[in-house]
Amino acid sequence: MNDIRVHAVESINLVSQDGLEKLIRILQSSGEAHQVVVLAPFTDVNLELNNLLHVAMQRDERLWSMQEQRFTRWTALVEDLLAVPAGTKVLDRIKQGFADMEDILRSIWLVQEISEGAKRYAGALCDSWVADIACHWANLHDLSSNLLGYADSQKKHSVEEAVLFVYGAVKDGQSEYAAASLAAQLGAVGVTFWNNSSLLHNADHREVPSALVIRSLSYAEATELSFFGAPIIHSHALVPAIAASLDVQLRCWKEEQDPGTIISKHGDQIEPNRVKGFSIIHDIALINVEGAGMSGVIGIASRLFSAMRKASISVVLISQASSEYSICFAVPEHEAERACATAKKEFAPELEAASIQSIEAETGLAVLAAVGQQMTGQAGVAGKFFSSLGKAGVNVIAIAQGSSETNISAVIKGSDSKKALRALHARFFLSKRAISVGLLGPGNIGGTLLQQISKETIRLKEQFGLDIHIRGIANSRKMLLDQDGIDPGDWKERFENEAVELDQDLFTRHIGATYFPHSLIIDCTTSSQLAEQYVSWLESGIHVITPNKKAGTAPMEYYQRLLETSMRTGKRFLYETTVGAGLPIIWTLKDLVQTGDTVHRIEGIVSGTLAWLFSSYDGSVPFSALVRQAKEMGYTEPDPRDDLSGMDVGRKTVILARELGYSLEVEDIPIQSLVPESLDGCSPSEFMERLEAIDPVIEAAYKEAVAKGEKLRYVGIVDERGNCSASLKSYASDHPFAQASGTDNVICFTTDRYLSQPLVIKGPGAGREVTAGGVFSDILRLAAYLGARI
Numbered sequence: 001m002n003d004i005r006v007h008a009v010e011s012i013n014l015v016s017q018d019g020l021e022k023l024i025r026i027l028q029s030s031g032e033a034h035q036v037v038v039l040a041p042f043t044d045v046n047l048e049l050n051n052l053l054h055v056a057m058q059r060d061e062r063l064w065s066m067q068e069q070r071f072t073r074w075t076a077l078v079e080d081l082l083a084v085p086a087g088t089k090v091l092d093r094i095k096q097g098f099a100d101m102e103d104i105l106r107s108i109w110l111v112q113e114i115s116e117g118a119k120r121y122a123g124a125l126c127d128s129w130v131a132d133i134a135c136h137w138a139n140l141h142d143l144s145s146n147l148l149g150y151a152d153s154q155k156k157h158s159v160e161e162a163v164l165f166v167y168g169a170v171k172d173g174q175s176e177y178a179a180a181s182l183a184a185q186l187g188a189v190g191v192t193f194w195n196n197s198s199l200l201h202n203a204d205h206r207e208v209p210s211a212l213v214i215r216s217l218s219y220a221e222a223t224e225l226s227f228f229g230a231p232i233i234h235s236h237a238l239v240p241a242i243a244a245s246l247d248v249q250l251r252c253w254k255e256e257q258d259p260g261t262i263i264s265k266h267g268d269q270i271e272p273n274r275v276k277g278f279s280i281i282h283d284i285a286l287i288n289v290e291g292a293g294m295s296g297v298i299g300i301a302s303r304l305f306s307a308m309r310k311a312s313i314s315v316v317l318i319s320q321a322s323s324e325y326s327i328c329f330a331v332p333e334h335e336a337e338r339a340c341a342t343a344k345k346e347f348a349p350e351l352e353a354a355s356i357q358s359i360e361a362e363t364g365l366a367v368l369a370a371v372g373q374q375m376t377g378q379a380g381v382a383g384k385f386f387s388s389l390g391k392a393g394v395n396v397i398a399i400a401q402g403s404s405e406t407n408i409s410a411v412i413k414g415s416d417s418k419k420a421l422r423a424l425h426a427r428f429f430l431s432k433r434a435i436s437v438g439l440l441g442p443g444n445i446g447g448t449l450l451q452q453i454s455k456e457t458i459r460l461k462e463q464f465g466l467d468i469h470i471r472g473i474a475n476s477r478k479m480l481l482d483q484d485g486i487d488p489g490d491w492k493e494r495f496e497n498e499a500v501e502l503d504q505d506l507f508t509r510h511i512g513a514t515y516f517p518h519s520l521i522i523d524c525t526t527s528s529q530l531a532e533q534y535v536s537w538l539e540s541g542i543h544v545i546t547p548n549k550k551a552g553t554a555p556m557e558y559y560q561r562l563l564e565t566s567m568r569t570g571k572r573f574l575y576e577t578t579v580g581a582g583l584p585i586i587w588t589l590k591d592l593v594q595t596g597d598t599v600h601r602i603e604g605i606v607s608g609t610l611a612w613l614f615s616s617y618d619g620s621v622p623f624s625a626l627v628r629q630a631k632e633m634g635y636t637e638p639d640p641r642d643d644l645s646g647m648d649v650g651r652k653t654v655i656l657a658r659e660l661g662y663s664l665e666v667e668d669i670p671i672q673s674l675v676p677e678s679l680d681g682c683s684p685s686e687f688m689e690r691l692e693a694i695d696p697v698i699e700a701a702y703k704e705a706v707a708k709g710e711k712l713r714y715v716g717i718v719d720e721r722g723n724c725s726a727s728l729k730s731y732a733s734d735h736p737f738a739q740a741s742g743t744d745n746v747i748c749f750t751t752d753r754y755l756s757q758p759l760v761i762k763g764p765g766a767g768r769e770v771t772a773g774g775v776f777s778d779i780l781r782l783a784a785y786l787g788a789r790i
Ligand SMILES: NC(=O)C1=CN([C@@H]2O[C@H](COP(=O)(O)OP(=O)(O)OC[C@H]3O[C@@H](n4cnc5c(N)ncnc54)[C@H](O)[C@@H]3O)[C@@H](O)[C@H]2O)C=CC1
Pocket: 440, 441, 442, 443, 444, 445, 446, 474, 475, 476, 477, 524, 525, 526, 527, 529, 530, 547, 548, 549, 577, 578, 581, 608, 634, 635, 636, 637, 638, 765, 766, 767, 768, 771
């Protein structure tokens, strides 16, 4: 076998430096020693040429100036691209070509008619210039090249040069057929079809953005997909390749590095998926022929379809009930009326005799097909296909399975086609642990979480099959939605440019899309209004993860409903970071309770902000200045009054007490506020401006503690009876609380098992990294529930 590969380059602009450079790169990286490039007329060149011929036919005086402009453009191009002497030779040929063209234009002008021959000649002339330029360019880049007209190439059985450019007499769209035929004739190893639009995906990637590139197909699968409207594959071009058992590569010019799809004899056995792809034919009508008198009568179907054949109506799909009471078949919608009329004419006697009752067309439909040779005889594929459609609420109007069993087809409403494709794609191709994620509040924590996810996405997918698709991000005003996923490493710019006004319902519906195996909303806000939605999110199948304390401290009635809904629906509500940020507080407590320990008392420093403020404050820098720093560092609540008022600590103690089964409300517990009354009612920004008012209060408390040789610490307590409190205390310097530094939280659990020596958890309890890390752990915990082996 010759070491030759034939390339068909369709609709690709080679007449530019970028185009030529890319071509050389591609040819140089191709493994074969000899390459044949079959050029198809570049559409723009073609359009310009057609226009010129028409102007000549209309005897429009502008013809000659147009021709002059073309000449200037072509010569400038050659001068730009090619050095002397190669350039001079090409230029001479172009000059000669323009002289010939002038003769052709004059003859058209005279006879006012454009003959096919003139068109072909002019087209081939342009192609030959493109080939000439490309050929010289390749020679200049150390690829020995030659060019040949298509007719002459038909006599070739070997290729000597590194690259042979074949041009001319190939109509647009047919270069692939010509290339495949030439490849067969030359005994090439394969043929590559280059297109300029896209790679071949397992579903239309404009409708299913997460569609994947199909890597291998058998001839039968490729033919079937092309019949069902898959772009890129032209089944007629496959014919010579199939006859010669050639491998066919489908590649995209815009994605030079991607190896694309290989179509080969045994291509169905390479990829593990039994279903290779989904395709859809839009604008279909279903013609229903119904009548009790058809049952058992021989020849009805054959009369019907031969009538369609005679009328040249292409029948896309046929489905007949086994009762033979009805036959329905799909035709292109624009043929619906003619198909009905043809059938009515054919069966006029039967209609008259009422043995056929009706022949009617239903329009606005689409045919959806699953294609894959390995589906054959596989129980369950059809079940999965139809149950996915059912779950997505797509009504199946008719069903057909090709006798080759390479496809299963369903007729559905055209308006359902996007929904159907997405549902099928998710079910057949997305990992079972693909999660549609919506992030509310891309601030300190949410923003850092996105960074962390961005760094780990690939590893999580490879290691655990966990496929995180961030499909929505929203702040309090705007939202960014994306079907496939927003790159978490690059969300900010997209958010700034593309985000639209926030529509909470739309956001939730988008994240909860049924065609994703799992959905999750991460609430990184402090919003109570959002916390009130958790129950409905869980009800609609969306898991919830949050560092927001508002749901955990909502009125008991709602809180209990939330837990009950999570239990009943199996959708998770995870909130580890609501106490002690990333520290494992909630899960430790749950473990103690669930393993039968009795928790008597929880006492601790649970505010990272207050911990940092009191361990940093020594009177040298005003307390207010430290508060500003704490906010800068991302320790405080969005409104730092939530920390300084003790409310944040109060909320955390309530969350812990509720874990122990106590029923209580935040409003009912004593909380000591450090915020002077004068600052209570002002706005958050005004509060920050007038923060100095807090300094005397703290200074006095600090001096008092120092006088006793103690340190100030703000602590939360859940006592033996479940009473909670939050207050500022002072501790002797050998007390574990006094020794805490930075944002350290220190939480002591006194239990039956940890009685004389309480169980102590200590570590940073606020900050962007640790908190986002804690939220991320909750995501992985969720993934583990969903079956990931993490
Ligand atoms: N900062 C920390 O160390 C810790 C924070 N948390 C909690 O994490 C949450 C987030 O805190 P930060 O990131 O520091 O706050 P932040 O102020 O930096 O970010 C909050 C984000 O929420 C958005 N937002 C507010 N209301 C919204 C709404 N209704 N819909 C959509 N977006 C809305 C804001 O636009 C902002 O993007 C809070 O609940 C906080 O209590 C929990 C543990 C530690």
